[in-house]
């Protein structure tokens with residue numbers, strides 16, 4: 001497959017790989033979606049369910065992607081062909097398409113974050129965040145910000161695995177951790193923080209009795225872990241054989257969860273300390289750009305500092321996720337078309353930038369893409385990889401054992417990928433498709 005003769009790049013250190021993978025996982029999903037879902041769906045009770053989902057569904061798929069990626073040491077398309085034959089090419093191409101599409105709109109949202117961060121530093125938060133968000137979130141200013149963010153992503157990925165991605169994440173990710181933990185500690189000192197914690201975590205086990213909650217928890221678990229489109233598969237392809245895959249999987253999933261959990265510990269006390277609890281009612285991304293800025297405004301001087309830090313952390317999360325999305329597309333072009341990295345990144349970066357313009361001009365496009373790609377395509381991708389490693393790949397356990405020793409539970413892992421994970425994902429898919437069809441119909445009827 002590969003037409004380049006240069007040996008495949010590798011991470012400079014185990015630490016660099018872990019931070020890159022955590023960087024992919026930690027993003028907008030952690031900083032807003034997770035806290036919100038938890039608060040809405042039974043607090044601590046949801047937390048328990050979520051941890052179960054990560055452990056029982058997320059981790060097995062994560063390990064499956066790692067086994068395929070490191071086993072083949074190739075990007076998704078040739079990696080699937082390597083273990084499954086040419087019939088699996090379309091699945092690899094589907095992964096690349098998902099990466100392309102997600103990045104096209106993820107970058108639009110990230111563009112808003114760029115704007116808020118810059119404005120927070122230079123002029124402070126807008127007096128009327130609602131009107132401000134309405135003005136900047138669509139139209140040509142949104143296009144410009146989207147292009148700016150894409151240019152930044154392209155510049156980093158162009159530098160390669162070590163010189164670009166790893167160099168960026170070893171600086172950015174520790175900054176993100178520090179900010180999130182620091183702000184959570186600060187939030188604890190606010191008067192009224194207790195009401196925020198109560199809203200976030202008060203256990204209500206009755207909420208768990210619906211299928212919808214199960215579905216939400218599962219969807220969030222692997223959206224947050226960046227599963228289902230080969231991002232972590234691609235990152236694992238740059239690993240050496242003596243890396244312990246199960247251990248790294250647990251570290252990555254644990255860090256992703258920790259950031260999401262701490263995000264809730266900072267967001268809710270801040271909102272509640274200011275009596276802005278209605279702001280939480282808006283489930284959309286809008287609350288992030290309207291409700292919280294309003295809180296930062298009301299906090300006065302410290303609010304500005306807190307707000308700058310918060311949006312900076314959000315920006316880091318979005319950037320390190322975007323990097324991994326572009327890497328899937330770029331490494332595929334390098335491996336299958338024989339292109340140089342510079343060319344792959346330039347051509348596909350430009351393509352993604354163009355494809356994102358409709359999302360920047362019309363929030364409906366962005367919302368529908370997110371609904372369909374984020375919910376349906378990712379679940380189909382995760383289901384496929386589970387079936388692939390469960391049934392098609394000859395001996396995935398052998399790959400996992402390299403660097404990890406003989407692990408008694410590996411047969412159980414394979415059985416999980418064969419039966420439990422697919423059954424569960426088919427169930428989730430059923431709800432996701434239903435939701436998407438409804439969203440499209442509502443749009444058609446309304447628009």
Ligand code: TRP
Pocket residue numbers: 024025026027028029030102222223224225226227229231321322324325
């Ligand atoms: N995990 C990211 C977040 O929490 C979003 C995401 C989903 C993602 N799938 C991805 C990022 C694939 C990179 C690659 O915001």
